[in-house]
Amino acid sequence: MNTAHSPGATRNLRAHGPRFAPSLIALHWLIGLIIIAMLGVGLYMVGLPKGLPFKATLINFHKSLGMTVFLLVLIRMGVRRAVGRPALPPMRAWQRAAARITQVLLYVGMIVMPLSGYLGSSFNSYGTRFWGILLPEWGWDDKGLRSFFFGIHGICAWTMIALIALHIAGVLKHQLIDRDGLIARMLP
DSSP, rough: OOOOGGGGHHHHHHHHOOOOOEEEEHHHHHHHHHHHHHHHHHHHHHTTOOHHHHHHHHHHHHHHHHHHHHHHHHHHHHHHHOOOOOOOOSOOOHHHHHHHHHHHHHHHHHHHHHHHHHHHHTTSSOEEETTTTEHHHHOOOOOHHHHHHHHHHHHHHHHHHHHHHHHHHHHHHIIIIIOOOOOOOOOO
16 A cells, blocks of 8 residues: 555655754753753752752752753743744644643743742852852852752742643653654654
């Protein structure tokens, strides 16, 4: 049987059509990998005892990763505005809404999470180092404000984990159940 004329093949060909710009594809995967590393390091380091020198190294690494994500997301938003993005393929209204809401919330998280971590670090005596460079502090040593911003940071971390899981579940649904080849739009 010639599969080129089957309904599944036609649907698959349509999904392969419009792709993201190569710059957006590269930024998507780079940011995604850094976020996964950052979340892993963050979850690991919070369980370490205070005063451990290795923990301080992990904290600074985590902060640098977070600020890198923040900068890359700003670049990605600019590139996306400049080059545009392909329209979503035909899908049910609730799926389209879920995709858009998840995407917006991921962007909000990728902005709020590093900012809340940076602001939380600004209200302690350690500050924030970005790959060894001490960044300006916007506060003073204040346990209440530090706890407030780190509380937001923690909520964002768990929210991001849930959103990433939802994003991956959506990709898997399109790949394994719908078999519409939607993932090809974002593959290198």
